[in-house]
Amino acid sequence: MARHTVYTIATDLGISPSTVSKIINHTGHFSDDLRKRVLDHIKSIGYVPATSARVLRSRKTWTIGVIYLEESHIGLEHPFFSGILQSFKDEVEKKGYDLTFIVKQVGTNEMSYLNWCINKKIDGVLIVVGSHNNPEVIELVESDIPCISTDVMREHLHTIISDNDQGIRLSVEHAIEIGRTNIGMVSGPLTAKHFLYRFQKLKEVMNEQGIPYHEENMISTKGFGYTSGYEAATELLNRTSRRPDMLLVGSDLLAFGVIHAIEDLGYIVPKDIAVIGYDDISFARMSKPSLSTIRQNIEEIGKIAAEKLLDMIEKGLKNETKLTRIPVELVVRDSTKTQ
Amino acid sequence: MARHTVYTIATDLGISPSTVSKIINHTGHFSDDLRKRVLDHIKSIGYVPATSARVLRSRKTWTIGVIYLEESHIGLEHPFFSGILQSFKDEVEKKGYDLTFIVKQVGTNEMSYLNWCINKKIDGVLIVVGSHNNPEVIELVESDIPCISTDVMREHLHTIISDNDQGIRLSVEHAIEIGRTNIGMVSGPLTAKHFLYRFQKLKEVMNEQGIPYHEENMISTKGFGYTSGYEAATELLNRTSRRPDMLLVGSDLLAFGVIHAIEDLGYIVPKDIAVIGYDDISFARMSKPSLSTIRQNIEEIGKIAAEKLLDMIEKGLKNETKLTRIPVELVVRDSTKTQ
DNA sequence: TTGTATGCGTTATCAC
DNA sequence: GTGATAACGCATACAA
Numbered sequence: 001m002a003r004h005t006v007y008t009i010a011t012d013l014g015i016s017p018s019t020v021s022k023i024i025n026h027t028g029h030f031s032d033d034l035r036k037r038v039l040d041h042i043k044s045i046g047y048v049p050a051t052s053a054r055v056l057r058s059r060k061t062w063t064i065g066v067i068y069l070e071e072s073h074i075g076l077e078h079p080f081f082s083g084i085l086q087s088f089k090d091e092v093e094k095k096g097y098d099l100t101f102i103v104k105q106v107g108t109n110e111m112s113y114l115n116w117c118i119n120k121k122i123d124g125v126l127i128v129v130g131s132h133n134n135p136e137v138i139e140l141v142e143s144d145i146p147c148i149s150t151d152v153m154r155e156h157l158h159t160i161i162s163d164n165d166q167g168i169r170l171s172v173e174h175a176i177e178i179g180r181t182n183i184g185m186v187s188g189p190l191t192a193k194h195f196l197y198r199f200q201k202l203k204e205v206m207n208e209q210g211i212p213y214h215e216e217n218m219i220s221t222k223g224f225g226y227t228s229g230y231e232a233a234t235e236l237l238n239r240t241s242r243r244p245d246m247l248l249v250g251s252d253l254l255a256f257g258v259i260h261a262i263e264d265l266g267y268i269v270p271k272d273i274a275v276i277g278y279d280d281i282s283f284a285r286m287s288k289p290s291l292s293t294i295r296q297n298i299e300e301i302g303k304i305a306a307e308k309l310l311d312m313i314e315k316g317l318k319n320e321t322k323l324t325r326i327p328v329e330l331v332v333r334d335s336t337k338t339q
Numbered sequence: 340m341a342r343h344t345v346y347t348i349a350t351d352l353g354i355s356p357s358t359v360s361k362i363i364n365h366t367g368h369f370s371d372d373l374r375k376r377v378l379d380h381i382k383s384i385g386y387v388p389a390t391s392a393r394v395l396r397s398r399k400t401w402t403i404g405v406i407y408l409e410e411s412h413i414g415l416e417h418p419f420f421s422g423i424l425q426s427f428k429d430e431v432e433k434k435g436y437d438l439t440f441i442v443k444q445v446g447t448n449e450m451s452y453l454n455w456c457i458n459k460k461i462d463g464v465l466i467v468v469g470s471h472n473n474p475e476v477i478e479l480v481e482s483d484i485p486c487i488s489t490d491v492m493r494e495h496l497h498t499i500i501s502d503n504d505q506g507i508r509l510s511v512e513h514a515i516e517i518g519r520t521n522i523g524m525v526s527g528p529l530t531a532k533h534f535l536y537r538f539q540k541l542k543e544v545m546n547e548q549g550i551p552y553h554e555e556n557m558i559s560t561k562g563f564g565y566t567s568g569y570e571a572a573t574e575l576l577n578r579t580s581r582r583p584d585m586l587l588v589g590s591d592l593l594a595f596g597v598i599h600a601i602e603d604l605g606y607i608v609p610k611d612i613a614v615i616g617y618d619d620i621s622f623a624r625m626s627k628p629s630l631s632t633i634r635q636n637i638e639e640i641g642k643i644a645a646e647k648l649l650d651m652i653e654k655g656l657k658n659e660t661k662l663t664r665i666p667v668e669l670v671v672r673d674s675t676k677t678q
Numbered sequence: 679t680t681g682t683a684t685g686c687g688t689t690a691t692c693a694c
Numbered sequence: 695g696t697g698a699t700a701a702c703g704c705a706t707a708c709a710a
Contacts, residue, residue: 005702005703005704006703006704006705007703007704015680015681016680016681016682017681017682017703017704017705018680018681018682018683018704018705018706019679019680019681021704021705021706022680022705022706025705027705027706028679028680029679030679030680031679034679034680046450046451046454048450048454048455048457048458049458049703049704050395050458050460050702050703050704051391051458051459051460052390052391052392052394052395052400052460052702052703052704053391053395053686053702053703053704053705054703054704054705055391055686055704056389056391056392056395056685056686056687056688056702056703056704057685057686057703057704057705057706058686058704058705058706059686061391063439079418082421089440093442098439098440098442099439099440100402100437100438100439100440101428101437101438101439103432103437111385111387112385115385115387116387118387119387119388119389119390120390121389121390121391225621226621226624226625256622256625257625260625282564282565283595283622283625286565286595286596286599286622286626287625287626287627288626288627344686344687344688345687345688345689346687354696354697355696355697355698356687356688356689356697356698357688357689357690357691357696357697357698357699358695358696358697360687360688360689360690361689361696364689366689366690367695367696368695368696369695369696370695370696373695373696388687388688388689389686389687389688391686391687391688392686392687392688392689392702393687393688393689394688394702395686395687395688395689395701395702395703395704396687396688396689396690396701396702397688397689397690397702398702
């Protein structure tokens with residue numbers, strides 16, 4: 001574990017430090033013989049360039065920052081987001097990049113996301129969970145640092161997200177298929193744009209299909225968790241004058257709460273009210289009744305996000321407003337099985 | 340966003356760079372006046388020291404590496420492990436440390452965990468999921484880099500883990516309480532030492548309590564997931580000649596599989612067979628029947644791990660064999676409710 | 679094809 | 695109390 005540097009290696013081999021450096025970085029032309037000698041020696045002593053020096057000099061860190069949690073108290077525990085993160089991680093690792101969580105202090109100084117990134121010379125940023133009007137996130141997106149999002153949608157930001165149009169459409173078509181046209185929706189918090197968007201889309205699709213849209217059967221939750229779903233569904237069912245026979249829910253997690261609320265009110269899923277979730281987290285198939293849902297292609301979202309971000313980093317592209325939609329898939333399970 | 344350095348700041352203020360540095364780092368003695376002037380100016384221009392240069396010079400990175408996934412295909416999605424990670428992260432962030440996943444390449448060179456850490460000058464390592472006989476993990480643990488584990492147990496490693504003795508004891512006592520003494524166990528894979536340990540402990544406790552221990556009612560799973568639990572339970576119930584009336588399961592995730600296997604074989608939980616899990620992940624209370632379980636204090640495990648590791652880092656302590664047990668708690672839900 | 683000199687931005691050492 | 699200077703380990707422009 002003696003400290004090796006390009007200097008010690010150069011001395012060992014009787015050559016110059018810059019030769020070592022160039023061979024390591026595949027720059028310049030050298031005899032195959034010399035190259036082999038250097039590479040072999042490096043491998044045998046287990047040398048690896050000191051990142052800090054390399055970064056200081058060349059301004060590339062091979063590091064991607066992750067903005068993970070915001071006001072919304074979703075943590076790493078959330079299966080959907082952690083799934084995306086996992087897939088993203090797998091992809092960037094292949095290319096030699098490394099992930100780090102963006103926090104707002106270095107050592108003991110508080111600082112903004114942007115400053116943090118500049119300071120750490122982060123190559124790029126993944127926004128997994130953010131909020132579209134957080135000033136610090138905006139500042140970051142408007143900067144020269146390549147950003148990609150799998151959540152927030154904004155100007156000057158490329159967002160990779162499920163095709164929500166298709167998701168809503170599939171849900172409604174499925175409802176019609178099983179003969180349910182009194183459709184309601186329990187959406188996630190409207191602070192997230194795509195929940196808002198899904199409401200609009202639902203209205204649109206129902207119109208197209210000639211199904212009446214009743215405002216009283218639409219509700220949005222306060223939070224992202226089970227309890228939020230439970231509470232919203234209870235409220236909806238208690239207040240409505242025309243009980244829906246099908247509920248579209250913003251996420252599987254919420255859907256579990258919704259189902260239990262329905263059951264606690266004495267109704268049966270799916271006989272009285274069918275329920276379809278969104279996400280297809282692993283527990284969807286383990287619950288009783290198992291949950292029909294719109295499967296988001298988490299792996300693909302993470303993978304595409306990684307590809308796009310690395311592309312921006314490597315080609316030095318600037319952030320631009322863009323939306324990439326990843327197809328979703330209808331998964332029919334017991335919560336919408338009628339007969 | 341002009342580049343600031345200690346030099347530009349020094350020039351701005353008409354003082355010397357080293358003075359700036361010392362004030363930032365709280366070293367040396369300066370007039371309150373000067374200190375205030377420097378600090379104010381720094382804040383106003385949003386300056387922050389360049390980490391790479393700082394690291395290059397001072398050999399401290401304020402960065403902790405996380406070893407997360409190994410042969411076992413548990414990803415970030417696993418609620419138990421991601422919960423620990425979250426809690427650990429919250430704690431170290433408070434102290435200004437920052438997390439990064441340990442991967443085996445930097446740029447384009449493959450390397451061992453140890454080399455990676457040396458190269459990145461990582462201050463310490465958290466092993467959330469590893470395997471106790473992975474040579475690279477061993478190498479790391481035996482090095483000078485402070486390590487802490489919430490999973491692997493080994494020589495020269497401090498492990499923070501739930502009090503499994505207590506967990507088994509609580510489970511068995513609960514079984515007795517509800518009048519179930521034909522106890523079986525579906526453990527997780529024995530490649531993880533603590534599952535092995537829990538078997539031994541179960542035998543011990545059952546002996547103490549004068550309950551017969553039947554080898555045929557004990558089984559370990561192949562993996563960590565739902566399906567593994569389902570398969571193991573199916574096998575156990577098909578082969579045993581004295582069907583257990585209570586099953587202790589290695590994790591909640593496995594337990595869901597176990598319960599469904601039981602039900603698919605035509606038995607009722609908890610009437611015929613009561614089931615108790617381990618972990619208390621959030622879905623435990625959402626499932627039907629809701630799952631009785633041994634709650635691991637995830638938050639505490641992560642927090643203590645963080646504290647201990649930072650302590651080692653800051654005091655320059657060496658790795659030592661140690662086991663810190665965090666108390667667990669019995670949570671009774673429907674899967675063990677009889678009457 | 680190989681070597682020399684310099685600077686990246688800090689902090690540590692020593693001097694004043 | 696404050697400042698000058700060297701060194702951390704590397705990559706690059708330039709020289710040979």
